[in-house]
Amino acid sequence: YVERTLAIIKPDALHKAEEIEDIIQRSGFAILQKRRVHLTPEQASDFYAEHYGKLFFPSLVAYMSSGPIITLMIAKDKAISYWRELIGPTNTIKARQTHPECLRAIYGTDDQRNALHGSDSFSSAQREIRFFFPDCIVEPVATGQ
Numbered sequence: 001y002v003e004r005t006l007a008i009i010k011p012d013a014l015h016k017a018e019e020i021e022d023i024i025q026r027s028g029f030a031i032l033q034k035r036r037v038h039l040t041p042e043q044a045s046d047f048y049a050e051h052y053g054k055l056f057f058p059s060l061v062a063y064m065s066s067g068p069i070i071t072l073m074i075a076k077d078k079a080i081s082y083w084r085e086l087i088g089p090t091n092t093i094k095a096r097q098t099h100p101e102c103l104r105a106i107y108g109t110d111d112q113r114n115a116l117h118g119s120d121s122f123s124s125a126q127r128e129i130r131f132f133f134p135d136c137i138v139e140p141v142a143t144g145q
């Protein structure tokens, strides 16, 4: 199945957006939709609502609303797991030790400012794509029939 997932280039990596979009395309993804947005703290809280109550939540909201981000709807066979693999572990510092070739190791800043986001499941991809691209269809597309 060709899946769609949501990728975010976060504020700390925005200056590398063109380079990152090139890597995304060279890795076989199609970029179907793209938006540059500057979230308000309220919108960032809403997007990351599942982390509400965690110790890092207030600083996550401050980080994600500190500057513009680029949100991308990308598609590829098994896009959700493949994009997560390409970006690597959440914590940039650990990623540099264990997965030095992953995108967070290369473009991330620290344990919180990790340059990139990827939906972690089909249901979060649906929700997250709708959040930024409310008009898009997110059901998987059958191939080779």
Ligand code: CMP
Pocket: 051, 056, 060, 090, 111, 112, 113, 114, 116, 117, 118
């Ligand atoms: P992301 O994959 O976008 O999803 C939640 C974000 O919260 C994560 O990337 C990091 O930016 C941040 N985050 C997750 N865990 C921690 C943590 N333990 N400390 C600080 N920030 C975190």
